[in-house]
Amino acid sequence: MELIHAFQYLLTPTPLMWLLIGVASGIFVGAIPGLGGGMLMALTVPLTFSMDSTHAVLLLMGMHVGSVSGGLISATLLKMPGTPSAMMTTLDGYPMAQNGTPGLALSWGIGASFWGGIISAVFLIILAPPLAQFALKFGPWEYFSMVMMALVLISSISQGTMVKGLLSAMLGITAALPGLNASDGQLRLTFGHESMTDGFNLLPVLLGIFVMSQLIKDTVEINKKATSISLKNSRLFPKLSTWKKQTVNLVRSSIVGTWIGILPGIGASISSMVSYGLAKAFSKTPEKFGTGHEEGVVASEAANNANAGGALIPLITMGIPGAPVDAILLGAMIMHRIQPGPLLFQTNGELVWSLMGGYLVANILMFIVMLFSTRAVARIININRAYLVPVIFVFCVIGAYALSNRIFDVWLVLAFGIVGFFLDKAKFPLGPFVIGYVLTGFLEKNLRSGLQSSDGSFLPMISRPLSLLFIVVAVFFLFLPFYTEWNRKRKQNQPS
Amino acid sequence: MNTTYESIQDYVVSCFTIVLAGLVLWGAKDIPPPFFDPLGSAAVPKACAYILITLAVIISLRKLFEKKSESSASSEEAGYRAEPWLAVAVVGLSILYTFAMDAGWIGFRWGTVLYVLATGSILAKGNYKVMAISLALGLLFGIGGHYLFSTIFYIDLP
Numbered sequence: 254m255e256l257i258h259a260f261q262y263l264l265t266p267t268p269l270m271w272l273l274i275g276v277a278s279g280i281f282v283g284a285i286p287g288l289g290g291g292m293l294m295a296l297t298v299p300l301t302f303s304m305d306s307t308h309a310v311l312l313l314m315g316m317h318v319g320s321v322s323g324g325l326i327s328a329t330l331l332k333m334p335g336t337p338s339a340m341m342t343t344l345d346g347y348p349m350a351q352n353g354t355p356g357l358a359l360s361w362g363i364g365a366s367f368w369g370g371i372i373s374a375v376f377l378i379i380l381a382p383p384l385a386q387f388a389l390k391f392g393p394w395e396y397f398s399m400v401m402m403a404l405v406l407i408s409s410i411s412q413g414t415m416v417k418g419l420l421s422a423m424l425g426i427t428a429a430l431p432g433l434n435a436s437d438g439q440l441r442l443t444f445g446h447e448s449m450t451d452g453f454n455l456l457p458v459l460l461g462i463f464v465m466s467q468l469i470k471d472t473v474e475i476n477k478k479a480t481s482i483s484l485k486n487s488r489l490f491p492k493l494s495t496w497k498k499q500t501v502n503l504v505r506s507s508i509v510g511t512w513i514g515i516l517p518g519i520g521a522s523i524s525s526m527v528s529y530g531l532a533k534a535f536s537k538t539p540e541k542f543g544t545g546h547e548e549g550v551v552a553s554e555a556a557n558n559a560n561a562g563g564a565l566i567p568l569i570t571m572g573i574p575g576a577p578v579d580a581i582l583l584g585a586m587i588m589h590r591i592q593p594g595p596l597l598f599q600t601n602g603e604l605v606w607s608l609m610g611g612y613l614v615a616n617i618l619m620f621i622v623m624l625f626s627t628r629a630v631a632r633i634i635n636i637n638r639a640y641l642v643p644v645i646f647v648f649c650v651i652g653a654y655a656l657s658n659r660i661f662d663v664w665l666v667l668a669f670g671i672v673g674f675f676l677d678k679a680k681f682p683l684g685p686f687v688i689g690y691v692l693t694g695f696l697e698k699n700l701r702s703g704l705q706s707s708d709g710s711f712l713p714m715i716s717r718p719l720s721l722l723f724i725v726v727a728v729f730f731l732f733l734p735f736y737t738e739w740n741r742k743r744k745q746n747q748p749s
Numbered sequence: 750m751n752t753t754y755e756s757i758q759d760y761v762v763s764c765f766t767i768v769l770a771g772l773v774l775w776g777a778k779d780i781p782p783p784f785f786d787p788l789g790s791a792a793v794p795k796a797c798a799y800i801l802i803t804l805a806v807i808i809s810l811r812k813l814f815e816k817k818s819e820s821s822a823s824s825e826e827a828g829y830r831a832e833p834w835l836a837v838a839v840v841g842l843s844i845l846y847t848f849a850m851d852a853g854w855i856g857f858r859w860g861t862v863l864y865v866l867a868t869g870s871i872l873a874k875g876n877y878k879v880m881a882i883s884l885a886l887g888l889l890f891g892i893g894g895h896y897l898f899s900t901i902f903y904i905d906l907p
Contacts, residue, residue, distance in 0.1 A: 300902065416811070420766060420804040427773060427797045437783075439790040442776040472836040475872065477829040639872035639879045640886055643865040646843055647890050650850075650857070655904040660851040667843060679758035697793055701786050709787035 255602060256378060259610035262603075263311075271308045272611060275315020276618045277626070282316075283323025284630050285641075286333040290320025291463040292645070294581045298456055298588065299652040306589035307604055311611045313585055314565075317578060318370065318615040321521060321561050322623055323630070325362040325554055330355060330631055333477075338521030338557035341529045345542065345549030352545050361547045362554040363623045364496065365503060369555035370616030372507035373514065373562025377569075378609050380515075385570040388595035393702035394713045396571075398723035400696045403517035403573055405727040408685050415734045421681045425689030426696070428453055428669075435694070436701050448661040455584045457653045457665035458690055462683055463581070464649055465670020468642050470677065475638050499551050502532050510556030514563020517573045517688075521560035528556030562612055569593055569605060572695065577684035580691040756812045763805040770798040770805070835871065842868050850907040857906040861891035 262268060282293040294313050301309035324339030329346035342362060349358035391399070408418025431442040432452025443449035496503075506528040513524035532552035533542045542549050564575025572594040574580040586593055591604065598605050653662040673683055707713045715721050773794050783789025846864040849855045855863070862884075869883025898904040 299904070303903065414811075416804055416807055420762075420801065420808065423797055423801050423804060424766065424769075427769065427794075427801065430773070430794050430797065434790040436788075437785055437790055439780060441780050441790050442773060442794060444776060469836050469840060472839045472872070473831050473833055474829065475832050475835060637872075637879060639869045639876075639883060642839060642872060643868035643883070644886060644890055646868075647861050647865065647894065650847070650861075651894070651898055651904065651906065654906060655898070658905050660847065660907065663847050664851075667840070667847060671840065675758075676762065679762050680755075681762060700793075701788050704787045 255606040256610055258603070259606035260614075262607055263610050263614050268308060268311055268607070268611070269614070271312040272315045272615050273618055273622070275312040275317075276319040276615055277622050279316035279319020279321075280323035280326075280619065280622055280626065281319075281630055283320030283336050284326040285636060286327050286331065288641070288645075289324075289336045289463075289467070290317050291459075291578045291581060292467060293320060294578065294585075295456070295459045295463045296645070296648045296652055298459075298581065298585045299655040301585065302588070302655070306586075306591055307607055309589055310582070310586060310591070310604075310608060311615075313582055314608065314611055315615045315618070317582065318558070318561055318612065318619050319622070321558055322363070322366040322554075322619050324557075325359065325366065326627060326630055329358045329362060329550075331635070336521075338525055338560070339553070340522060341525040341553035341557075342550055344529070345544070345546050345553075348543070348545035349547070349550065350545075354545075357547075358545075358550060359627055361499075361550045363620065363627070365499075365506070365551040365554035366558040366623070367616060367620040368503050369507045369510055369558035370562060370619065371613065372504065372555075373511040373559035374609070374613040374616060376508075376511045377562045377565055377612060381566055381570050381605070381609060382598065384566060385595040385598045388571050391571075391595070391719065392717070393699040393706065394717050394720040395723070396699040397696060397703055398714055398720040398727070399517070399571070400573065400692050400699075402723040402727040402730075403692070404685060404689060405730050406516060407577075407688055408682075409730045409734060415731070417679075417681045418685045421676060421683065422685035422689035424676075425686035425691075426693045428458065428686075429690045429693035435698070448659065451657075453665055453669075454656055454662055455587075455691070456656050457662040458669050459581055459584060459687070460649045460653055461666045461669025462673040462687055464645060465666050466673030466677060466683070468645055469670060469674040471638055472642055499547065502535075502548050502551050503555050505535070506532060506552040506555035507559040510559030511563035513556075514560035514575050515566050517567050517571075517575055521557040521564075521576060524560040524563075525553040525557040528552045558616070562616075565608070565612060569597065569608060570595055574688060574691060577687045580687045583691055756815070759808055759812045763809040766801050766805040770801040773798040773801075838871050839868055842871070856895075858891050858895040860907070861894065862887040865890060 263272070279290055279293060282288045283290055293316050297313060297316065301312065304312070320336055321338055324334050324336030325342055325346065328334040328339040328342040329350050332343050332347040334340045334343055346358045346362060349355070349361075404422045405419070408422050409415045429452070431449050432440070433450060434441055440450065509528045509531060510521070510524040513527060514521070529542075529549060529552045532548050533539045536542065536546075536548055538546070538548075560576065564579050567573045567575045568579050568583060570593075572583065572592065574583050583593060591597070591601070649666050650663050653666045654660065656662055673686070676686065677683055703713060704710070713720065715724060777791045777794040777798070780789070780791035780794075783792075842864060846860055850857060850860050865887030866880070866884050869886065870880045873879035873883065895906055899906055
């Protein structure tokens with residue numbers, strides 16, 4: 254019933270307009286290599302301050318959905334993924350385009366993106382309410398150990414070694430510490446600077462990590478060129494009859510993407526890798542993967558779009574971002590005084606159902622916009638970096654300054670941008686940094702609550718069953734890379 | 750000692766992390782002991798600092814005892830020439846732009862015009878057409894952007 258009311262609201266002009274703007278801008282920006290949904294969302298957040306909260310979140314969600322799909326265009330036509338999640342699409346999308354069928358490659362990708370999004374929307378709508386009910390049973394120790402598990406998970410699965418991921422997460426946590434400690438009103442790590450009283454605000458940190466560091470990287474790689482393939486005389490509308498053979502692959506990839514998205518902290522690029530690997534393993538023609546095989550395109554695109562919906566589940570029900578980009582959505586919600594979590598269903602149920610319904614509508618809009626705008630977008634995705642880099646930094650200045658009318662926040666964008674660039678260059682993943690930064694307040698708050706309720710004892714962390722489960726999973730993933738490495742070396746050293 | 754480019758990067762990050770952790774420990778030493786709750790304000794920063802130092806040492810030791818492996822493909826091998834000094838120039842201009850507004854030398858409007866023109870010109874590498882378009886973009890985002898954000902969106906700019 255609430256879903257029907259949500260659709261009645263979403264299909265009115267204003268929310269629909271914001272969703273459409275979000276999806277269209279997300280597709281455009283997602284298609285440009287070097288930019289991405291995270292950058293667009295981070296730059297848009299300050300512009301939403303004067304907007305209605307629901308409209309603001311719908312706009313940002315539309316951008317997220319659009320950008321994940323937009324990456325398909327440059328991945329297929331330029332062999333340069335517009336977003337990291339489209340990396341696996343380049344393996345078969347570009348060869349397919351090179352073989353003379355770019356339109357077919359894009360039509361497979363667009364269709365797979367659509368169905369991946371729809372399937373994950375169904376899971377979102379079915380799973381979120383009972384999961385939120387279940388999460389009401391969580392106490393502070395469960396939340397604390399769940400966040401620890403999320404940080405270990407994302408550290409173990411991100412690029413580079415797990416230790417680097419953990420260090421990145423700890424750097425993110427450390428960056429969130431300066432300022433006023435809410436629990437006792439104590440100023441800490443401000444070093445006497447008045448500007449540091451509020452600590453490092455979320456938006457400048459996100460702009461620095463997501464936007465400025467990428468601008469620096471784009472400048473270093475300014476000579477990186479791609480051979481573009483034209484879409485002239487290529488059919489884009491997919492034929493329904495050709496989709497029957499892809500049904501199993503499509504459904505499997507969508508489910509994989511959704512469930513990996515549910516795991517806190519893991520992004521779409523991982524789900525598309527796993528899905529691609531599974532599609533190849535189950536395929537009757539695995540040798541065709543990498544040569545322009547539609548199964549590869551379908552697997553990758555269905556999974557990365559499904560991941561977006563799956564990642565909304567922990568975000569809405571528990572307030573934990575399912576993917577690094579969702580940290581921006583979380584930050585925007587908090588700025589608009591919306592606290593995601595299990596209580597949100599009770600305090601603001603209409604909003605939650607609007608978000609879930611909005612995700613479904615965003616995928617439908619994405620499909621329509623992609624079909625009709627792909628040719629136009631394909632013509633302009635090779636924008637000269639000389640135009641993009643300074644203009645995007647100007648938007649960063651506007652966005653950071655608008656927050657509190659302080660140039661200090663602009664300096665933060667520069668500082669975190671430089672730090673983010675060097676961390677990324679040294680293969681320290683930025684995902685754990687962002688997740689660690691965003692969740693520190695939540696982590697510390699629950700740790701304090703737990704210790705206060707247990708008179709300073711850490712025992713409930715392992716004596717409470719759910720908390721123990723999260724700790725066990727965290728420890729498992731913490732030691733899994735070491736065991737895998739030890740096992741690999743042992744097999745190498747065994748006499749043949 | 751492993752001295753490949755990747756190893757040096759790891760050592761630099763580890764050193765930076767240890768210095769940062771030291772700074773955190775120094776900043777946390779003056780925080781008063783807990784009064785209302787068992788943890789206090791200093792516990793989490795100190796714990797983070799010690800974990801950072803541990804992880805930094807682990808990363809450094811792993812690199813130290815790692816066998817010298819082949820480095821990853823350079824940008825030349827990947828088919829393009831990297832431009833690190835161009836990036837330094839762009840970051841330098843961004844810092845100058847921010848400093849000029851912070852010091853009150855110039856406002857957002859004309860600062861943006863100059864910044865977009867200067868940065869676009871450097872990235873254009875002598876292409877006059879690109880420089881001309883950068884000037885147009887600078888005027889658009891400087892003057893037009895100032896009007897749009899301050900008058901329509903009510904965002905105060907420097």
